[in-house]
Amino acid sequence: MTAIPGRALPASEDALAGPGSGPRKRRIGKASFDSVSFFVVFLGLPLALFLIFVIWPFVQAAFYAMTDWSGFSAEFNFVGLSNFSALLTDPRFINAVGNSVMFGIFIPLVTIAIALTFAILITVGGSARGQIRGVRGSGFYRVVSLFPYVIPAIAVGIMWRLILDPSNGLVNGVLTALGLDRFESFAWLGNVSTAMPVTMLVVVWGFVGFYMLLFIAAIKGVPSEIYEAARIDGAGRMRTSWSITLPLIRDNVQTAYIYLGITALDLFVYVQALNPQGGPDNSTLVMSQQLFRTAFTEGKFGYASAMGVAMAIVTLVFAALVFTVNRLTGGTSERGRR
Numbered sequence: 012m013t014a015i016p017g018r019a020l021p022a023s024e025d026a027l028a029g030p031g032s033g034p035r036k037r038r039i040g041k042a043s044f045d046s047v048s049f050f051v052v053f054l055g056l057p058l059a060l061f062l063i064f065v066i067w068p069f070v071q072a073a074f075y076a077m078t079d080w081s082g083f084s085a086e087f088n089f090v091g092l093s094n095f096s097a098l099l100t101d102p103r104f105i106n107a108v109g110n111s112v113m114f115g116i117f118i119p120l121v122t123i124a125i126a127l128t129f130a131i132l133i134t135v136g137g138s139a140r141g142q143i144r145g146v147r148g149s150g151f152y153r154v155v156s157l158f159p160y161v162i163p164a165i166a167v168g169i170m171w172r173l174i175l176d177p178s179n180g181l182v183n184g185v186l187t188a189l190g191l192d193r194f195e196s197f198a199w200l201g202n203v204s205t206a207m208p209v210t211m212l213v214v215v216w217g218f219v220g221f222y223m224l225l226f227i228a229a230i231k232g233v234p235s236e237i238y239e240a241a242r243i244d245g246a247g248r249m250r251t252s253w254s255i256t257l258p259l260i261r262d263n264v265q266t267a268y269i270y271l272g273i274t275a276l277d278l279f280v281y282v283q284a285l286n287p288q289g290g291p292d293n294s295t296l297v298m299s300q301q302l303f304r305t306a307f308t309e310g311k312f313g314y315a316s317a318m319g320v321a322m323a324i325v326t327l328v329f330a331a332l333v334f335t336v337n338r339l340t341g342g343t344s345e346r347g348r349r
């Protein structure tokens with residue numbers, strides 16, 4: 012392109028000007044086999060599986076929740092929202108929701124508190140002199156702490172039910188051997204005052220090792236120079252843990268809280284193994300346990316589907332609350348970058 016005397020080329024034209032160069036047009040390439048196959052395999056197939064095995068069951072459950080289907084016949088009647096209105100006045104289900112919420116609040120708090128404490132001790136809780144390191148024998152503690160998590164949940168529940176057995180259980184045997192005669196034949200899972208705390212203890216015992224390893228991995232990602240600078244400034248272990256470790260692994264803690272909360276809101280396997288009937292006065296009955304009883308014992312699959320929809324709503328509300336609280340307290344990584 013030849014420049015015209017007395018006329019300056021625009022910046023865009025000047026940038027494109029050159030020997031043999033002309034106005035460039037945007038080329039739209041034809042879809043190749045590689046690009047099509049890539050989108051089909053990595054986008055189309057996962058999306059299809061998600062729609063078939065996740066979304067479609069939810070849609071079916073929402074439909075059956077508006078019927079009186081018994082679960083064992085092809086006939087059912089459409090009843091609209093009557094199942095959902097019945098849930099609002101069902102005392103047993105309301106009690107199960109309350110128990111699930113209690114589990115969802117306390118199990119994550121206790122598990123994360125214990126797991127964080129052990130993780131900090133194992134990674135940066137060693138000697139205050141020399142290199143930043145954990146307590147002596149930290150590798151052994153990591154391996155041992157994971158043992159409860161690798162045991163199936165049903166085996167954990169049955170094992171602890173035997174340990175807490177009033178007549179032949181290990182707990183009562185040890186306590187009575189120490190002279191505490193009032194614990195002879197004491198039913199830990201048979202008393203309203205102890206059934207829920209003991210159930211929480213079993214669940215925490217089963218999960219604390221895994222989340223401790225999760226936090227150890229997160230703390231290992233924090234540069235050691237930050238801890239060394241804090242040590243030079245005179246910060247103690249508690250101050251370092253509160254002001255450095257927790258803020259830097261906050262996203263990991265939030266993720267752990269959500270996963271633990273969802274698990275605690277379900278908790279079917281543990282409570283079914285420890286107290287198949289829901290505990291004394293339904294003190295450990297949870298939503299999933301009541302759903303199972305309604306569907307397979309009472310034969311009310313339509314009503315049980317309504318419970319499943321309610322469970323999904325409660326779980327989504329729980330996750331939304333955790334994200335909201337984390338955002339309001341300035342915990343999102345996006346806000347930290349601003």
